[in-house]
Amino acid sequence: MGAHEETFTYETKSRSEIVERFKDDCPDPAGCANAEGYCGCACQFGGRISRFLSETFDSEDAAAEAILDRHSKWDGSAIAAYFDDGDREGVVVGGWVAE
């Protein structure tokens, strides 16, 4: 059984918007075909953000990379913020899911 990366980027700093959008992006596990949870999709996060990375990264890619470096499948999802030279800022949420 492998692992597959699932991350979502939200260009906002609004905590309530992030929470809402992540919930929407995580499918309902009840609707997922594989009852054992090796479905390879974001339903495994259950719509919850479990871990916060305290640094702010200098790009969306760097934030995603840091999450994937520090995350193992079956962990709850992690969130990391980025601020890209004054141009773009937001967060990446996700991690590895089992497939």
Ligand SMILES: [Zn+2]
């Ligand atoms: Zn699923």
